[in-house]
Amino acid sequence: MPSPSVRVAKANRLLASLPTASLERVLPDLHVKPLHTRQVLQTPGERLAEVVFPVEGVASMVSMGDSGSEVEVATIGCEGMVGLPVFLGGEKAAVEIFIQVPGEGLHMQAATFKNHVERDPTLVRTLLLYTQAMMTQVAQCSACNIHHSIEARCARWLLQTHDRVKGDTFPLTQEFLSLMLGVRRATVTEVAGELQNRKLIRYVRGVIEVRDRKGLEGAACDCYQLINGEYDRLLKRPRKTS
Secondary structure: OOOOOOEEEEEEEHHHOHHHHHHHHHHHOOOEEEEEHHHHEOEEOOOOOOOEEEEEEEEEEEEEOOOOOOOEEEOOOOOOEEEEHHHHHOOOOOOEEEEEEEEEEEEEEHHHHHHHHHHHHHHHHHHHHHHHHHHHHHHHHHHHHHHHHHHHHHHHHOOOHHHHOOOOEEOOOOOOOOOOOOOOOOHHHHHHHHHHOOOOOOEEEEEEEEOHHHHHHHOOOOOHHHHHHHOOOOOOOOOOOO
16 A cells, blocks of 8 residues: 655644654555544554544544443544554553544554654654643533533534535534534534524535534634644644635
């Protein structure tokens, strides 16, 4: 399987933030593969075989509650990577990560990734900065789920997804959205209907179309700007725009 070009690799913001020499060292060991809906990239308690740098699509990090219900704690897209336990030395993950919106990712074997980390201090620094940004996202999303309205949270989530896909449309079922927001499907229908009535989105047969980006930003809570601001500050590369 051929390695990606520099242009393709730089579609991932974490990789794009690496100095040219560091990026060129990891490039031969990266391989482009499709990411399919519901594909599990990280399973709790299992050793990770590879790390993934998404270039398009969205992965959802979910934690299991005592009742068996799943709660989303973060999303991962073209700004980051799946496989932080490999970098941090824990080897095994405590939470599940699966693909929610399909796309493509750059995959690398975990053992190969660890070799790069051991040899390249610049890569280590970049991954530490990304880890800090991810911790901010997890903390802010946890607070957001408690303190902000469902509509504001929904708008924030749709914006984060819009940032990580090509164009203005992406597949999203009510089942997925209810899981992400931690609410019943009937509530999702009501909230999505309100955003549609305001002509911010169009939602038909499991497909979302963002029709008024600026209006959706106005409907979202401040968490969207706070989380993105931290990624911008730490990775020092502009966000992908539609």
